[in-house]
Amino acid sequence: MSGYRIAFEKAFPYTIPVLTGYLFIGIAFGVMYAEKGYSAWWAVLMSLLVYAGSGQFLAVNFFVPGISFLQVIFMTLMINIRHIFYGLSLLEKFHKMGKKRWYMIFGLTDETYSLLCTTKVPEDVEEDKFLFAVALLDQIYWLIGSAIGGILKSVLPFNAEGIEFAMTALFVVIFTEQWLNAKNRIPAVIGVISSLLCLQVFGGASFVFPTMILSVLMLFTMRKRLEGEVETCR
Amino acid sequence: MPVNAVTSLLIILAVAATTFATRAIPFFIFPKGKAIPKTVEYLGRVLTPAVIGMLVVYCLRDTSVTAAPYGIPEAISVLAVVVFHVWKRNNLLSIGAGTLLYMFLVQAVF
Numbered sequence: 001m002s003g004y005r006i007a008f009e010k011a012f013p014y015t016i017p018v019l020t021g022y023l024f025i026g027i028a029f030g031v032m033y034a035e036k037g038y039s040a041w042w043a044v045l046m047s048l049l050v051y052a053g054s055g056q057f058l059a060v061n062f063f064v065p066g067i068s069f070l071q072v073i074f075m076t077l078m079i080n081i082r083h084i085f086y087g088l089s090l091l092e093k094f095h096k097m098g099k100k101r102w103y104m105i106f107g108l109t110d111e112t113y114s115l116l117c118t119t120k121v122p123e124d125v126e127e128d129k130f131l132f133a134v135a136l137l138d139q140i141y142w143l144i145g146s147a148i149g150g151i152l153k154s155v156l157p158f159n160a161e162g163i164e165f166a167m168t169a170l171f172v173v174i175f176t177e178q179w180l181n182a183k184n185r186i187p188a189v190i191g192v193i194s195s196l197l198c199l200q201v202f203g204g205a206s207f208v209f210p211t212m213i214l215s216v217l218m219l220f221t222m223r224k225r226l227e228g229e230v231e232t233c234r
Numbered sequence: 235m236p237v238n239a240v241t242s243l244l245i246i247l248a249v250a251a252t253t254f255a256t257r258a259i260p261f262f263i264f265p266k267g268k269a270i271p272k273t274v275e276y277l278g279r280v281l282t283p284a285v286i287g288m289l290v291v292y293c294l295r296d297t298s299v300t301a302a303p304y305g306i307p308e309a310i311s312v313l314a315v316v317v318f319h320v321w322k323r324n325n326l327l328s329i330g331a332g333t334l335l336y337m338f339l340v341q342a343v344f
Contacts, residue, residue, distance in 0.1 A: 020326030087260030088278030162337035191287025
């Protein structure tokens with residue numbers, strides 16, 4: 001167990017950016033869910049079982065009479081489809097982690113993914129325990145944020161109009177961070193252009209899937225130019 | 235609650251199962267020891283920035299630029315988030331200040 005203690009101590013400083021981000025976005029989620037009439041316990045339950053930033057923001061819209069489960073599954077699939085590609089860059093790392101990999105896969109959010117990809121494991125700690133500590137700490141922050149949000153809304157009724165912008169701000173931050181660090185910005189530009197185009201053509205309710213297809217096509221067209229210029233996640 | 239507790243729980247379980255499935259798919263397609271095709275590896279690298287770009291647009295999809303307030307609160311707030319972030323590189327500051335600014339704009343100004 002001592003290996004875990006060191007792993008958590010070493011991992012904590014690396015997770016501070018996610019700590020701050022998750023507390024705020026978790027609170028925003030808890031408030032939005034509470035506005036629908038759900039107590040903090042429900043917010044915590046969802047954060048425990050689902051654990052997805054954008055997925056849970058979207059999910060708040062599912063709690064209406066007459067929602068079809070097919071729609072729930074399809075919408076969740078659409079917003080999470082990017083996660084399929086996260087796993088691809090972490091295959092080797094996770095395969096080395098034994099049973100712990102199931103939790104790692106479960107906890108593969110945008111933020112944890114970017115931490116796992118960008119953090120160099122300190123020398124005096126076991127890699128698998130360190131990565132596990134990062135993932136678990138992140139979920140704990142998310143749970144605390146959700147709980148605070150749910151409680152805040154019930155004890156202190158306030159006008160929360162516009163709090164959903166936390167989600168937008170989160171992705172703008174991730175986008176900006178990537179933009180500043182990227183050797184090649186073409187993939188990011190492709191994503192924005194194809195989604196704006198598809199939004200015009202297909203409308204807000206159904207532009208996500210066409211956007212994915214168009215982006216993939218454009219990325220393949222430019223493969224010769226982009227290959228080798230985009231950093232890997234190892 | 236707009237729907238009963240059992241339905242609520244089932245919705246959460248459906249979202250949880252679907253989310254886990256999308257995260258687990260690559261590990262089932264490429265189990266330990268199986269080589270990853272170059273094409274898939276390439277896509278894994280270049281698709282992430284593209285998807286983040288799409289998610290920004292996704293969040294703003296219901297913003298109308300042809301009717302009042304013409305997307306002005308969104309434009310100001312997104313710009314503020316970018317400026318804060320380039321300046322301080324602090325997630326909480328960028329997200330927190332941007333969100334509070336947006337809430338102020340939609341509640342008190344526009």
